[in-house]
Amino acid sequence: MPAPSKPASTTATRDASETRQPSETRKSSSVRAATTRAGSTRFNPPTGSWADDLWQRWNATDQGRRRTEWIIVGVITLIAALVRFIRLGEPGRIVFDEVYYVMDGWTLSNLGYEAEWPEEQGKLWEAGNHDAYRQDPSYVVHPPLGKYLIGWGIHIFGAENVFAWRAAVAIFGTLAVPLLYLVGRQLFRTVAMAAIPAAFLAIDGHAIVVSRVSILDVFVMFFALLGFYFILRDRDTQRTQILEWVRQWRIREHAKDPSVPLENTPSKWSFTVNAPKERPTGPDWGPVLWRRPWLIAAAAALACCIAVKWSGLYFLAFFCLFTIALDAATRKEAGITQWLSGAVLKQGPVSFLLTIPLTGILYLLSYAGWFITGKGYNGIVATGVWDGNGSLWDWLKLSWEHFMSYQTQILEFHSRLSAGHPYNSSPWEWPFLLRPTAFSYNYIEAGTAPECMDVRCVEAVTSISNPIIFWLGTISIMFLLMLMFVKPTWQYAAILVGYFAGYLPWLLTGRTSVYHFYVIAWLPFMLLASAYAIQTVLGKPTDDRRDRTRMINIVAGFFVVVILVSAFFYPTWTGMRIPEPYFELTHWLKGWK
Template sequence: MARVTDATNVSSAAGRDDDSAGDEAPATATATAVDERSDGAARAGDESLVATPAPRTGSWFDDTWRRMTATPRLLRRTEWIMLGAVTLLAALLRLVGLSHPGSLVFDETFYVKDAWTLVNLGYEGTWPENANDSWAAGDPNTYSSDASYVVHPPFGKLVIGLGLLLFGAENPFAWRASVAIIGVAAVVLLWFVARKLLGSPVLATIGAGMLAIDGHAIVMSRVAILDGILMFFVLLGAYFVLLDRDDQRGQLQGRILAWRRTDGPPEGRGPDGLPLAPVPTPFWSTARAPTWPTLGPDWGPVLWARPWLLAAAVTFALASSVKWSGLYFLAAFCLYTIAVDALERRRQGVTFWLSAAVLKQGPASFVITIPAALAVYIASWSGWLATTGGFYRTWAEEAGHAWTGLLSWVPLPLQSLWHYSVEAYRFHTGLGADHPYQSSPLEWPFLIRPTAFSYTYSDPSPSCSGVETCVEAITSISNPLIWWSGTVAILFIAIMSFLQPRWQYGFVLVGFAAGYLPWMAYLQRQAVFHFYAIVYLPFMILAVLFVFQTIAGTPDSPRRLRTAGVAAIGGVVVLFALVSALFLPVWTGMLIPDWYWSLTHWLPGWK
């Protein structure tokens, strides 16, 4: 009986579509053949024939998985159950007790109040000194219409403002509702990204579960600041890039095959007139034509129908409208699509494959992505542009400020927006305020200095008794085992990209690099925090999944090795869950004894 679920096993290679026989069918067939041969040998008087049983492969997990996914319907049902379970877990950890604490925490003091004025005024207004006390008392309307100077684009605050409008700004749940829902959606999205990359719903569930129980992701979903929103839109844009990759490669293959069928050289077609399999072009041929005729076109087609690439550009623009660091992902993944195009053209035998991707497809991809991204970013400022009260809104209308010469045609509001952006960039790059929880990007891979969002000491109470001091803390620290595993896994796939290249490794490394490497240019800046790293946490988790896949082997591995690998992964996942259970009180602001809080200070910088 053909096995149709190999690609869904815990360690099956991404894109694996070869069907292999199940364990029971080969054993039965072998036994029957041996019996028949033995009977024949006995009749012939030959007693030298000895039956050799086939070695067993797979593990108990593979046996169970085959039963759970024996039909396409069972497979779909199992996948939905797994996705539903991890989504429920994420929702419980993010939504239960979301209104606690009932006061603004950390940078909520900026973003929640800015969000409320943004949805009411169209721009960020100013607040009196006691505004936080008013919020806690249920009065969110003490703001004035005077403009406030802010240094992040509006979209993330508009997302927070949507929750305020839906649930009421006086309700602490409303302050964080949008961010929490997006945090749950990020877990679901990571499941689909991992499913597509690795071809395994089991690994996808493990990866989504890791994000669901990671403290960094939990805190950034329970506190109304911008970085969790940024992470979601970056991950969504990356998923659209994955979908575009399939579409892009399919279009190239189809267009080049059609060319070879009709206009290509005759030697590229067999006796039946059908094109032969494409021969990859040598790497050096992109600089000069080979001395022999090639089977592919010189350049290949230009692809204009790229809906998923357009969707990715729009999504990365939304990420950039939350924080400008989203621009790095837009640039990195646009370059990634050019690389994918170049390698596919080479595989299809295109002569000048690199120059075709860069100089022919590259400008078309630019036209598809950049104007749309720019339009979306400007649209995110529509409230500021449609009013005149925002900070710097009328700058270009003041004497001597309007542009002259070639750029004089640019509308004055856009000139003012450009000036605002330049000033905000100067603020970011020159920010030198010292902070007790600042953390250099060089420390991020090692989790040296996570950010404590709040901590309050109090006397014992009925929920915290028998001790001298209790503490209520919220610290945006990742599950240490998950984070350190992610750091090691990134190094692993970086090395494996040279030893055993896979396109999936490149995708993960591009996402990680776009989130981390740009910070190397700002090492001199003081006010930098570890919670910025949330944006590339999903790519670290994806790297861990590839390590798990390598450890587990394949369903065809010897049974002892396969069982040991699957058991090892199961043990690691259990450790992840136990550590998350230990740290959960300091992620959600539970009242705990001071000694318990000390248990979570594994390194000096965690205090």
């Protein structure tokens, strides 16, 4: 007997199911037909846009999807590399705080500790006297890892090359772009949305400048973002393990007591100490998860962040608390009765053991040269308390005492630092881009160079972000804050945690001797928020074709403006010689001068 034919009404069901699929796999069509029960055909309004149709053609097969993704990531990364590495040797002199970090990186990688230099150390270095340093230790207030990276870059490419002084920061600044793409992929699950923040980071002036000047903050940004990526990966594995554990628990309990449901019923909030009216049907506390490789990887990345600058401690604290919150949310979703106490009191101590001891060990390892030589600042050899005679225990005890004394001095330095600087910027100004940092100015008088015969020229390196990108990021953070009260999601929370981990501690301390370029540490999270805002403006591929096309065109025009603004500011980010009137045109606000 032949199988019965499918009724015509299944067409509408199939169309409805297609619109529920992700935008990357949804089949876009300019005309969608639906059939009524009576058999008459009516046409729904066209949906999608020219961009959706083009995207569908590019991603029609698995091979096409992979090819498209590789091309997008490759192009964005190539652009990031070009704007960071081309003319990396310009300006051909020590710029801003390179006078500290290039010198310290070189002596640290040669001696195992930071050493003193004679007066005018920057001029000595620029003149090629790279071994003019002394053997006496130098008092430094930042951990060694970032300076090691700078020093190793100099060794690889040669101290005589200005390019080598900045090679490490340029490499890490470039790698941060595909890393941000991976973070966006974990959050958004789509190629297009992940590409937006990565592209913004590739062409933003703030990110470009700190990737072309040998300071430490680009390393802080990279390792904090790497730790965040691992936290997102841990969230997926953590969730899978909890849900599977609860599923197995329900199977076992259902076999004993059929009244225990096999389906998960999310637990409810409770603000009373009284027993619930209905007996809970889920497990009490849930599992303890020891197998957390991504959490351990996050701890290692954040240890590296702290070993560059102590501000990495804030990222460690915020991200660790965030993993507990994610754990509690998953337990609640799975129907675990004591979901909050299970996350805090049962899983929390285990997560602490998986992260904090490892972080401490790796931080100490970054000081390996200081411990081994004993010649660094406040070291046991440098202070004369160790002459090589004594037991291993004596050496360990003395080294530890002097190390802790050194760390205490660093803490006191940071807590009391209040020196003035022309480019000090209060943290409350940072979201508005009121006072970016000028790293270098060099004026060429009219008539002294072929390019400057009639007008004075300027070679400037200023950390002004692309203002369109930066202000969009600030607005988008505010947008996510509002959404958290309207329709909260873990993705919104994740971005806000990363942003406030970097920004809130500075805002609360009320410090005045700080600079706007510190924003680089949490700039990627502003860009992730921007992607969400743009997604909201774009709407969905299932929207009416005219509305969808109009919004696609508006956003495409916005991207063109962003690119043109970056091209306009690029000479002031890279020290290119430009006429002073052109330079003045880049001062949109009074504080940008």
